Amino acid sequence: MTRHIRYAAAFCALLLAALLVNAARIQVVQAGAYDGNPANRRQDFARYGQPRGDILVGGRPVTGSKDTGEHLRYERTYAQGPLYAPVTGFSSQVYGTTFLEHAADGTLSGTDPMLSPFPLWNDLTRARSPGGDVVTTLDPAAQQAAFRALGNRRGAVAAIEPATGRILALVSTPSYDPGALSGNGPAVTRSWLGLNGDPNKPMLNRAVRQTYPPGSTFKVVTAAAALDAGVITSVDAPTRSPDPYTLPGTTTALRNGSGGxxxxxxxxxFERSCNTVFAKLGVDVGVTDMASTAHAFGFNDTDLRIPYSVAQSTFDTSVDRAQLALSSIGQYNTRATPLQMAMVSAAVANGGQVREPYLVERTTTARGATVSTAGATPARQAMYPSTAMRLRELMRDVVEHGTGVNAAIPGATVGGKTGTAQHGVDNSGTPYAWFVSWAQGDQDPEPKVAVAVVVEDAAAHRRDITGGGMAAPIARAVMRAVLGS
Incomplete structure (x- = not known):
């Protein structure tokens, strides 16, 4: 009898050991697979079971969380949603996250280990810290000025602080309300389908995710390359540039929109935005030096993040001399985001140094304790300081008595460059109106803001579409807001 009891006890112990091994296999070895299984809603219940942290602009939250009382309890809300949509993106229970909502999701959702004083305990208990906050670099006055000035037109504005790279404004129009995508009901699906089917692409972030031919605003880069390479030694000496200029190796004549x-x-x-002069300068400089200068400004950089990714601005390095001539006036395959062109203007204002732009000043816990800070990155020299000084002078001339007079601000020094970029088959599309600029108040020791503006659908007769007429007033509004704040 005792022997049978021992057998039964041994069998029970074996069953218990097997049960423990199986439990360990499920909870340790296969935990990741179960967590990632679409049928497992625990992660969703945990994610939306507490309020999400906030994104702050000017010290005030532009996001919030609404208690719905449902299984997925908290939905995201947005204050002035269309104004800040290119910055916040959306956080949707159905369609995921974009832009800052995505790049800073760990902080906002409370899953970042840095938010907890005891991260190992959270791992063991599967607990979540309260969502932390993301403090942006945006200037609310500049953001609102850009949004109002663009109005109903398709376009974008990027403004940065030259000395640090802090992004002060990032606007894209037309825009949309991210709150329409927050929940999980039928209205969310309808909003998603409507936004994606809209030909004006309101969810496209034109400031950082859309590239355009920069047109004559790229002449800032070409002038920098010519001065750095010694092709130009005096800004007042004749350039021996014919008008019209026959593109090398072709019979195609390049002409100007103005005389002289x-x-x-x-x-x-520079003041008259002469295509012939800058096309010839690009050829004289050569593709190697032109590409090197463009790269120093940020073109062909595939790694730029602010912290979400930015579309690559491009300067084609595999071109013949005729194509190089067109590339040097911002046409052919040259493409740039508004943020990239703001970086070009900022480099001129900052003595030739480029600072990587950034959008997040710091992240904090729910109680306000700092978790991480950003700060300016090491500067990259895009051109000689002497070249930057000459370009500042040339850009001031454009605003004081050239094509950029609509950007002038009383009581401030403003430099700018206009651009009108052709595009489409045989240049049949409505030209893009560009303006890049920087501004320094009379009491400021250095320029406070650099701006780039592009307007896609300038509401005017084709021949009257110019960067000075369409885009410069928008840039002026943004610069004035920054100088005023």
């Missing part, structure tokens, strides 16, 4: 460009000095050519 034949053999014009760099100063006059």
């Amino acid at each position: 460009c034949a053999n014009a000095s760099l100063r006059k050519a």
